Amino acid sequence: TYSTSLPKTTSRGRLRWALVEAAHCMILCDDKVKAYYRKKKKEKKISGTAMMAVARCVSDVIYKILTSEQAMPA
Numbered sequence: 262t263y264s265t266s267l268p269k270t271t272s273r274g275r276l277r278w279a280l281v282e283a284a285h286c287m288i289l290c291d292d293k294v295k296a297y298y299r300k301k302k303k304e305k306k307i308s309g310t311a312m313m314a315v316a317r318c319v320s321d322v323i324y325k326i327l328t329s330e331q332a333m334p335a
Contacts, residue, residue, distance in 0.1 A: 284315035
């Protein structure tokens with residue numbers, strides 16, 4: 262189900278960990294994501310909160326891909 266937060270407990274905690282790892286890799290590789298991370302870090306002053314904001318965006322993208330009606334290109 263769609264939610265506004267990433268859980269810390271239960272088995273979904275593993276999903277949270279995977280999303281944070283994906284966010285970390287995206288920050289290292291993509292300049293737009295890195296700029297978003299720096300913006301959030303400047304606003305919040307805490308790197309963990311900024312990382313969770315990026316992870317939340319990753320989860321939104323995954324959700325949109327999984328629920329879209331369009332076929333995946335070959």
